[in-house]
Amino acid sequence: MLRTYNPISHPISSLHTMLKELVINVWCKASNINNCIALLSPNFIIIYNQYGWLSDEVDNVYESCKTLSKRERKKIIKAFIINNQIEVLCNGLLLPVELAKLPGVVENEMKPLLENFYKRLLDLGFVPGSKLGYYNDLIKFNNYNTCPVCGLANIETPDSKYIEDYDHFFPKAHYPFAAVNFKNLVPTCDKCNKKHKGSNKPLDYNGKAYFPFEAGRLPIEVTLKLNKIEYDGDEKLVENPSFSYTGDTEKNKTWNWLYNIDERYSAEIKRFSYSWLRRLKQEVAFNPDKTIEDHIDFNIANFKCDEFDELKFLKIALLKELKTKQEWMAVYH
Numbered sequence: 001m002l003r004t005y006n007p008i009s010h011p012i013s014s015l016h017t018m019l020k021e022l023v024i025n026v027w028c029k030a031s032n033i034n035n036c037i038a039l040l041s042p043n044f045i046i047i048y049n050q051y052g053w054l055s056d057e058v059d060n061v062y063e064s065c066k067t068l069s070k071r072e073r074k075k076i077i078k079a080f081i082i083n084n085q086i087e088v089l090c091n092g093l094l095l096p097v098e099l100a101k102l103p104g105v106v107e108n109e110m111k112p113l114l115e116n117f118y119k120r121l122l123d124l125g126f127v128p129g130s131k132l133g134y135y136n137d138l139i140k141f142n143n144y145n146t147c148p149v150c151g152l153a154n155i156e157t158p159d160s161k162y163i164e165d166y167d168h169f170f171p172k173a174h175y176p177f178a179a180v181n182f183k184n185l186v187p188t189c190d191k192c193n194k195k196h197k198g199s200n201k202p203l204d205y206n207g208k209a210y211f212p213f214e215a216g217r218l219p220i221e222v223t224l225k226l227n228k229i230e231y232d233g234d235e236k237l238v239e240n241p242s243f244s245y246t247g248d249t250e251k252n253k254t255w256n257w258l259y260n261i262d263e264r265y266s267a268e269i270k271r272f273s274y275s276w277l278r279r280l281k282q283e284v285a286f287n288p289d290k291t292i293e294d295h296i297d298f299n300i301a302n303f304k305c306d307e308f309d310e311l312k313f314l315k316i317a318l319l320k321e322l323k324t325k326q327e328w329m330a331v332y333h
């Protein structure tokens with residue numbers, strides 16, 4: 001990720017706490033002696049009593065869990081705890097537990113209900129917080145205008161009544177225990193979420209990934225290399241630029257693999273570099289007292305102020321490369 005989110009505390013995270021209590025203290029203690037409703041936490045009972053579909057499903061899973069062995073219950077509890085340590089998993093310090101390793105009740109009965117915790121329950125009146133409210137608070141706190149994963153697309157502002165979709169970084173289809181864990185729910189642009197990442201599992205490339213809510217992490221700096229500057233009839237760059245990134249090499253590989261970053265940055269440079277450099281040439285012509293280098297330095301410093309708006313981080317990368325090869329300005333007639 002180009003940038004990570006600084007996390008916020010928000011009432012919406014209490015649903016995950018309730019889910020944890022449901023799995024560990026209710027379903028994993030199911031027996032003919034205990035009674036489902038008697039084991040539910042007081043906060044969850046309010047929600048449980050409100051929605052018939054929910055109480056039916058919770059009861060059904062409870063019934064199925066009665067036959068689980070002690071060992072199977074331990075496995076489920078362990079998987080719940082491990083699969084929600086998103087930061088530890090991202091750093092490759094633990095492996096997530098896959099559904100195939102767990103008793104069938106998890107995939108067949110818990111998973112559909114836990115997915116509905118996200119799809120149906122989160123925005124209902126008796127559940128604390130809402131996806132819109134949390135999104136607005138998170139974006140406002142981070143002051144982000146663009147998708148932190150790619151930096152290419154504008155995202156909904158905190159004033160908008162719409163939100164960007166949440167990407168389940170560890171997909172809920174594979175890791176349903178993290179379905180409403182807001183350390184695993186990352187607002188990203190549509191292209192990053194649906195077109196590029198889809199349901200790919202973030203550790204499948206090399207076992208490491210950026211934790212999307214790593215507080216205070218420095219943004220990645222992009223460096224661009226080009227061998228020549230040459231345009232076709234449509235003023236599109238002919239050569240593919242190559243990119244390098246600051247940050248963690250292994251995590252950068254995963255970022256690139258999940259979201260096709262090199263390819264997408266290359267497309268933007270090819271699309272816009274002619275227009276960006278034409279503008280620079282006009283600035284130089286307008287104020288010939290300054291050298292090209294002065295103009296480039298001014299633009300870099302100026303763009304740096306809000307480098308993640310309007311693709312400025314890519315403009316900066318192009319200008320820095322241009323600084324070493326000013327003869328490229330001659331391609332404009």
Ligand SMILES: [Zn+2]
Nearest residue numbers: 147150189192
């Ligand atoms: Zn994006």
